[in-house]
Amino acid sequence: MKYILLMNGTKPGVGTYQAWTKTDSDTHMGVLQRINKELSASGEFVATQGLAGPDEARVVRGQKNGVPVTDGVFPESKEFLLGYWIIDVETPDRAYAIASRISAAPGPGGVPTNMPIEVRQFASHTPKS
């Protein structure tokens, strides 16, 4: 079963992260890389990507003439996708366990961030509601 683990954050949340010391962010990234390696070794890894910061985000809508209308203004509460992992696991519990490990990645001073990770299946695996 394929799952996507979504790391979401608001603009203030991203601002806080960007203010971390280099040591803190290096430690954080080191743990995430180790998780990636483990998932790769266990055959559960499919893909991971990090996205550019929310300042670069645009919402696009089509017009009748096909010219895109772009907008870069979002509500303050808007959750932006910061990055994701796609994993292929046997059970939802295994997906939750992996998400939990990502959630526990260390933040400032090595304290686990406990950041929320949204876990979703791919459409081909779930019945329509």
Added chain:
Amino acid sequence: MKYILMMNATKANFDLYAKWSKEDLQRNVAFMRAFSKELKDSGVFVATEGLGWPNEAKTVRAGKDGEPITDGVFAESKEFLAGYWIIDVEGPEQAYKIAARASAAPGPGGTRGSMPIEVRQVLCGFADLGL
């Protein structure tokens, strides 16, 4: 430059979509398939996926002992990722043009859609993380 085009929707939006007629759904899916094929034919396609419905979504946080704590309750206003395309294009303008086409996917009765598509640059992949 790689960009991700995201379709986001609230649960209320999903509920409306679930009520579309079979014909409307088929027309929409046919558009999406043709759109993905065009992206492939023009060499900009990287990946596309549709996600499961929001009622299956869970938020996971690590507990003190590392055990996952799951929660399936979300704010009504929460935007759920419904699906995405990743494309590899020359620049943002090309990404916006492609997003505008996805935005216009047909809705009920074949009317021209105008759903919002969030466009973001993708920074790094597996290889970039030193793996």
